[in-house]
Amino acid sequence: MTPSKAAVIRSDLDIVIARTLARDTAKSIGFGAIDQARIATAVSELARNIFLYAGTGSVTVREIEKHGRRGIEIVCEDQGPGIADVNLAMQDGYTTSRGMGMGLPGAKRLMDEFTINTEVGIGTVIVCRKWRN
Amino acid sequence: MNSIRIPILKVGNVLIASIQVALHDASAVQFKDDLLEKIHTTKSRAVIIDLTAIDVVDSFIGRMIADIAAMAGLMGARVVLTGLQPAVAITLVELGLELPNVLTALNLEKGLELMQKQDQLAEEEESGYDTL
Numbered sequence: 001m002t003p004s005k006a007a008v009i010r011s012d013l014d015i016v017i018a019r020t021l022a023r024d025t026a027k028s029i030g031f032g033a034i035d036q037a038r039i040a041t042a043v044s045e046l047a048r049n050i051f052l053y054a055g056t057g058s059v060t061v062r063e064i065e066k067h068g069r070r071g072i073e074i075v076c077e078d079q080g081p082g083i084a085d086v087n088l089a090m091q092d093g094y095t096t097s098r099g100m101g102m103g104l105p106g107a108k109r110l111m112d113e114f115t116i117n118t119e120v121g122i123g124t125v126i127v128c129r130k131w132r133n
Numbered sequence: 134m135n136s137i138r139i140p141i142l143k144v145g146n147v148l149i150a151s152i153q154v155a156l157h158d159a160s161a162v163q164f165k166d167d168l169l170e171k172i173h174t175t176k177s178r179a180v181i182i183d184l185t186a187i188d189v190v191d192s193f194i195g196r197m198i199a200d201i202a203a204m205a206g207l208m209g210a211r212v213v214l215t216g217l218q219p220a221v222a223i224t225l226v227e228l229g230l231e232l233p234n235v236l237t238a239l240n241l242e243k244g245l246e247l248m249q250k251q252d253q254l255a256e257e258e259e260s261g262y263d264t265l
Binding site: 012013015016019020023033034036037038040041044045048092102103105106109110 | 155157158159188189190191192193218219220221223224227228229230
């Protein structure tokens with residue numbers, strides 16, 4: 001298992017730091033420019049959700065490998081309010097904040113694998129992965 | 134927290150803002166306010182926002198651009214986005230943000246041409262009405 005790198009999310013500046021970390025890691029794994037942009041954008045959406053809804057949390061990025069394929073895994077974790085209705089939150093255009101309601105569904109479309117574990121009052125963990133072609 | 138100020142240049146009737154750094158949310162909001170203020174004080178009719186150096190446009194920045202275009206439109210100025218990188222264009226559409234109401238051009242030069250052409254058309258129309 002390769003070592004992971006983490007960014008703490010406390011302000012909107014940290015969103016930029018998290019997505020730069022994801023982009024740099026994606027680049028070092030060998031992802032092309034377009035996938036780097038997809039990964040950085042997905043992390044930007046997820047980190048912003050942490051900042052908007054939970055206030056603080058973390059984004060952890062690491063390289064993964066399965067059946068000889070290299071990929072990137074991003075874990076976004078917070079101890080915020082949790083998501084009451086995940087199906088609703090995954091719908092395009094649904095938002096409870098000043099956002100556009102694209103954060104979760106948009107990030108899911110940009111990545112290959114996407115899972116949410118959330119509990120109201122406990123927090124949210126989102127794990128997403130993208131594999132190199 | 135200090136936000137980064139994006140320089141806004143005036144060339145004739147056109148304002149040009151070239152965004153060279155990754156914008157965080159507060160800087161993006163500052164940029165919107167600065168730009169609208171500048172449209173007002175310079176009475177500019179066109180704005181070019183050049184994104185050549187930008188490698189990530191997420192939904193927040195995308196919404197900011199759509200808002201700027203709509204607000205500038207209310208003030209009588211048109212906004213054209215230039216220099217979108219292929220990866221940014223692909224990501225924006227996949228994200229679900231197609232910015233249908235924002236004019237775009239391949240690069241700054243084409244953006245300026247587009248604005249000058251539209252300006253000429255508008256002037257011709259205005260002088261046309263005068264002769265009626």
